[in-house]
Amino acid sequence: MVLGTAFLIGLFIILKYVLAWITYYNNLDSRLGNSTWRFSYDYPVIGERDISDLDDKDFVRLRRKKNKIILIMYAVILIMFISSMSLLSKFLLFFFN
Numbered sequence: 001m002v003l004g005t006a007f008l009i010g011l012f013i014i015l016k017y018v019l020a021w022i023t024y025y026n027n028l029d030s031r032l033g034n035s036t037w038r039f040s041y042d043y044p045v046i047g048e049r050d051i052s053d054l055d056d057k058d059f060v061r062l063r064r065k066k067n068k069i070i071l072i073m074y075a076v077i078l079i080m081f082i083s084s085m086s087l088l089s090k091f092l093l094f095f096f097n
Contacts, residue, residue, distance in 0.1 A: 001094065004087040011080045018073045025066040029059060032066060039067050 022036050032040055040063040 001087065001090050004083060004090060008080060008083055008087065011076055011083065015073065015076050015080065018069060018076060021069050022066065022073065025062065025069065029062055031059060032063060039070055
């Protein structure tokens with residue numbers, strides 16, 4: 001249980017670090033928006049013009065970096081969820097046995 005708790009604390013620190021990077025990327029360009037959880041679209045959306053790599057290389061590359069860090073954030077959250085369920089089951093087994 002101690003190692004599981006330490007692992008979850010380590011993942012929480014990594015999550016805070018990733019969230020700081022997302023905030024940093026959001027502040028670099030106002031076109032990215034302020035959303036922490038939403039991917040920026042790389043596909044055509046009805047009613048909005050998508051910017052291709054030929055139109056604005058810096059913005060498109062920044063958007064792709066932000067999308068990668070958001071993917072890392074979701075992966076960390078998934079690992080944290082699975083680890084917390086494992087820790088909870090160990091905790092319950094400890095008290096009910």
